[in-house]
Amino acid sequence: MQFLSTRGGAPPASVGDAMRAGLAPDGGLYVPARFPAAGYDAVPRDAELATVAERVLAPFFAADPLAETLGDVCAEALDFPTPLTEAGDFHVLELFHGPTAAFKDVGARFLAACLARLAGEHERTVLVATSGDTGGAVAAAFNGRPGFRVVLLYPKGRVSDRQEAQLTAWGDNVLSLRVDGDFDDCQRMVKEAFGDAELRERACLTSANSISIGRLLPQMAYYAWAATRVFHATGKTPGFIIPSGNLGNSLACIWARHCGLPVGPIVLATNANETVGDFFAGGSWAPRPTVQTLATAMDVGNPSNMERLLHLAGSEAAARREARAVRVSDVEIRDAIAAGPKRYGRTWCPHTATAVRAWETLGHEALERPWVVVATAHPAKFEDVVEPLVGETVPLPPALAELMARPRNFVEIGPEFAGFAELLGESSRPDHDRVPLA
Template sequence: MQYLSTRGVAPPVGAGAAMLAGLAPDGGLYVPEQFPLLPPDRFPPGAHLADTAPRLLAPFVAGDALATELDAVCAEALDFPVPLTEAGGFRVLELFHGPTAAFKDVGARFLAACLARLAGDRPRTVLVATSGDTGGAVAAAFSGRPGFRVVLLYPRGRVSDRQEAQLTCWGENVLSLRVDGDFDDCQRMVKEAFGDTALRARAGLTSANSISIGRLLPQAAYYAWAGLTVWRETGTAPGFIIPSGNLGNSLACLWARRCGLPIGPVVLATNANETVGDFFAGGEWAPRATVQTLATAMDVGNPSNMERLLHMAGSPEAARGEASAVRVSDAEIRAAIRTGPGRYGRTWCPHTATAVRAWELLPAEAAQRPWVVVATAHPAKFEDVVEPLVGAEVPMPPALAELMARPRHFVEIGPEFAAFRELLSDLPGIP
């Protein structure tokens, strides 16, 4: 399998080379040259996610050095539970049982396991912008791995306290940068670093944001697994409702559906950042400044993965046919969290609450099919929002509690690329 740039200038590369590069040399995002058609009988009934993933991903790494390592990578990365549970009319895909209690653990651990097998002796700098959960998951996945340093950028004052603790508790080979700006500033600085050819080569830059196909491919696997599970139980391809920020998680679901897996309609649950909602309502694609909301990890005004969606669909009109979007206000997020324990027997994080509210807003006819709400983070990560609304303490998972007890280490920087470039150039081990 070869990977092409969405911008059509960079030459095709294999899966491993695309993962190591992160961003294509022409500034585009890597996409598969084609999507294999994978019939359901390729996947044994009752298989776990770690068994389903290699069967889905084998065509995507065919002919690459990763092909012989795929089973081992999936076993290493996907060694925690991913339950599919019932909740009052819909199913919940619980993606928050990994080491940092967020769905980003799946992609980050898979990518780290792949890069550890690909990088050779050359040191690599893993550069990542985060609106909350990505940075912690990437830091956890690469912490202590020889030959890797992680540089993560996050927006000051726009992540929860517990998220910030996860972003800054590592030290050693992880450098946490608190940026005086928003997520789009962080993402822009990362893209500028990749666009600086000399810096990119000297620092051995690679990406762990959802611009990396190493993040998206394993996420497609849990959609394939969940879709197959519900389809075998009900005879109907389920719809998925996905909290959407940078659109990587949503795109992974669309990729899995492109492969022929039983996945029905896809609904993107969005917040007051209206770029995506306006587009799917028929407007032009018009990125704008980020708006701060309760669902902080979804506060993205210029989602990178729209470039991939437009490339896959071929036109804006066709892209709008791939999914729909439902906008959820902060007031609705609060209401969904508040009523969660009584109505569903669940406590939701603010991001999952957007998806729950989007399900509640489905037309009656659409709601007749089976639906899967994607739960992206543990509510204990957002105790300052959740606990006052539910009137109770949300117990922390043991792994999260251990991270909270560690000291914090971070460096304050502004949103200007020149200073960031100088900092990267001065990192130990960069010539």
């Protein structure tokens, strides 16, 4: 299959070439030329996630060298559980059982496994902006892999302490940059780096943000897996409620539905960052500055994947028919976390809490079909918010506890591209050893 740029000014690319490039040469995002009709029967009733991923993704990899090893990639990357459990009247898709306790492990590990099989003679620089969980997942996925170095940017003071520990626990082939700005500054600098042809070529840049097609495709798999399980069990097409920031996770669900998989209504749970909520309420697409909230990983004022959604739909009106948004305030996030143990027997992270609160607003619609709340991160990553509200300590998963014990390594930079480009260019020189870490 070929992949096209959302902006129409770049030649078609194979899936492997699109992964290597990250961003299309014209600055657009790669999208599939078509969505193959996987249908309900594409997913065996009791198959494991890795098997489902291989079945659903095979058409996207057709005629690419990666097709021969797709099964191995899926088995290597998706080797941790993604339980589908019940909490009262809704299902919970738990995506936080990977090495860094967040759903980003799925896409990051898949992308790393693919790129490792496409590695060339030159070291590639994996460039990633993160609002919290992406950077840690990417660092973990690429850490120690020959032929790759990771440069990740995260906003100072806008991630939780434990998230920052994950982002800075590496050293080795990972350079962590703490940016004195917000996530949109980080994302802007990444896009500017890809737009600088000389820098992009010299540093052999590739992306691990959700602008990378290699991140989005595997996320379709867990929607296919969960949707078909619920459909086979109930005979009804489930709706999904998804905590939404940069819209990559939500878009993967929309793409799964376009493949004919049994995905019903899609609700985007958003926070006080009103860009997405205002758009789905009928306003024109109008990015705006980021607002800091309790759900920090969703603090995005200019979600990059809206470009893919608009390309898919063809117009703003049609894009609004793909999903709807429910806005959740910090007060409601706190209430949902505090009520979780007693009402549902669960402790939610702030992001999952937005989705739970969105489900609670559905009224009678909540009973008309099964609903799946997407749990995107382990609550222990946000102990400063969660533990005072639930009145108890949230145990750390063992893998997360090991990362917390490591020393922190980072370089602090400003939000100006010139300084970042100089640092990135210096660190990509053949005689460069490593940037001194603070």
